[in-house]
Each structure stands twice: as C-alpha cells, then as structure tokens.
Amino acid sequence: PWLIPDSSWKWWLAYRDAMSFRASHYFVSFMSEASAGIAGFGAYSEDKGESRGRLEVTQPHRIEIPRSLVEVVVSWNLPMHAWLKKYVFKQARKNFGAGVAVLATYCASTLLHGLSAQLAAVLFSLGLYTWVEHSFRRKLARLLNASIESKPDTEGRYKYGDRCPWVMMLNMMFCLLSMFHLAYLGVMFDQSEGSSSGYSWRHTLTKWANLGFRSHYVVSVMMFINCFL
Numbered sequence: 001p002w003l004i005p006d007s008s009w010k011w012w013l014a015y016r017d018a019m020s021f022r023a024s025h026y027f028v029s030f031m032s033e034a035s036a037g038i039a040g041f042g043a044y045s046e047d048k049g050e051s052r053g054r055l056e057v058t059q060p061h062r063i064e065i066p067r068s069l070v071e072v073v074v075s076w077n078l079p080m081h082a083w084l085k086k087y088v089f090k091q092a093r094k095n096f097g098a099g100v101a102v103l104a105t106y107c108a109s110t111l112l113h114g115l116s117a118q119l120a121a122v123l124f125s126l127g128l129y130t131w132v133e134h135s136f137r138r139k140l141a142r143l144l145n146a147s148i149e150s151k152p153d154t155e156g157r158y159k160y161g162d163r164c165p166w167v168m169m170l171n172m173m174f175c176l177l178s179m180f181h182l183a184y185l186g187v188m189f190d191q192s193e194g195s196s197s198g199y200s201w202r203h204t205l206t207k208w209a210n211l212g213f214r215s216h217y218v219v220s221v222m223m224f225i226n227c228f229l
Contacts, residue, residue, distance in 0.1 A: 011183060014211060018186025022063065029058040029077070055079075066178045067171060068137070068150035069130050084108060102131050117201045118188045125185060125216070132223045137174065139229040148174070177218070184208070184215035 004016040036055045062075035074081050088108045093101035106127035113119045134150045146160040146167045147153035153161065160167050188207040208216070 010210065014187040015179075015183040017189060018183050021186050021189035022060075022182075025076070026058060026060050033057050063182075064179075066175060066182075067152065068174060069126065069133050069178050069181060070150040072178065072182065073126060073130055080109075080112075099131075102127055118204045121201070121204045122185050122188075129181060129219050132219055132226060133174075136222050136226040136229070139226065143229065146170070180218075181215050184211055187211065 004012050006013070008016075033055055041055045056078055058077060059075035063072050066072045066075075084105050089101045089105045092104040096104075106123045110116075110120045110123050113123070130150075137149050141147065141149045141153075141158060144160070145158050146164065147158045147162045148167060148170050162168065162171070187210075188204050
C-alpha cells in the first residue's frame with residue numbers, strides 16, 4: 001500500500017516513516033476534536049451570545065509545509081503548547097532566562113510523554129533545533145532587513161516583506177530544511193515490531209546513524225555560523 005516502496009532511497013523511506021507517524025497523530029487529534037465538539041466545547045453560548053469557535057488540536061498544513069520548526073512545534077498540539085508556554089516556559093523564563101526555560105519546557109514535555117527514549121531524543125533535539133533556528137533567522141533577518149524570521153512579520157518591521165521574491169525563496173529554502181529535519185527526527189517512529197512499547201536509545205541512535213547524523217551536523221553548522229552573526 002505504500003506510495004514509497006521499501007526499495008526506495010533511504011531518505012525517501014525516512015520521510016515515509018515519519019509521515020506515517022504524523023498521519024496517525026492527525027487522526028487521533030481530529031478524533032479528539034470531534035469528541036470535544038460532541039461534548040459541547042467550542043459550541044455556541046446562549047448566555048453570552050457568542051461562539052467560542054472550534055476547539056483546534058493540531059494544524060497539519062503548518063506541519064507538512066512549515067515556515068520553520070518553531071511553527072511545527074506550536075502546531076503539533078495547540079492545547080499542550082499553550083499549557084506548557086503558560087505554566088512552564090513563562091515561569092522558568094521569568095526566573096532563570098530563556099535558555100533554561102526552553103530546556104525546562106522540553107523536559108516537562110518528555111515527562112508528560114512517559115520518559116520514552118526515542119521521544120526524549122526527538123524532543124531534546126527539537127529543543128536545540130528550534131533555539132538555533134530562531135536565533136539564526138532573527139539575526140539574519142535583521143542583517144538583511146527581511147522578513148525571514150521563524151514567524152511571519154505581522155508588524156511590518158522589515159523593509160523586505162514576505163511577498164518579496166527573494167524573501168519568498170529564502171523562506172522556501174528554510175521550509176525545505178524543516179521538512180528535511182522532520183524526516184530525520186521522525187525516522188525511528190516506524191511500524192516495526194516493538195514500536196508500540198517504545199525503543200531503546202540504541203535503536204534511536206542506530207536509525208540516525210543510518211542517515212549519517214546529517215540533520216544534527218546541519219544544525220551544528222548553523223549554530224557555529226550563528227555565533228558570528
């Protein structure tokens with residue numbers, strides 16, 4: 001049934017396995033949205049005379065064709081993102097700074113996911129990736145005076161906006177880079193035996209080793225360049 005057969009290039013297989021995992025997440029998320037809707041969440045309020053809107057759990061279009069990995073993290077689970085941002089990230093940043101706040105947020109997320117080795121590896125990698133990406137693109141945006149930050153420029157702070165051709169091209173390159181990272185990070189979430197109970201660290205590292213740890217190397221290069229911007 002696969003559109004990408006087992007004999008394909010290893011990076012196509014990585015994308016296939018990661019996409020399969022994401023599709024199962026979308027299914028569960030949409031089922032939870034439907035259950036919440038049936039229970040009355042997001043329904044029309046007769047007392048206030050207004051609608052609170054549909055309860056949204058995930059945004060697949062922002063994950064499959066992302067502007068950045070930051071957008072992927074936010075759109076993956078909107079209610080959980082809002083909760084972690086309010087009760088973990090903001091509280092930690094207030095007392096310890098942004099770096100510790102990011103680490104604390106991904107630690108909390110790992111604990112909530114049940115201390116799975118593969119999930120911990122992905123989540124802590126995402127924490128590093130998003131921090132490097134956010135810092136790198138913000139500095140590059142200021143240097144070029146262009147809207148190429150992790151999030152769209154809604155305030156018109158830059159001379160060259162999102163509709164500028166070369167800005168669109170740069171953002172498309174970052175989009176493709178994010179898709180590359182998603183394939184790499186999600187490669188261990190396959191349908192092989194033992195996937196339901198979770199894998200060991202050795203399995204996770206073996207999967208990444210088969211891809212040459214290239215995604216981590218790319219982020220390391222971005223981090224090095226970021227230090228000089």
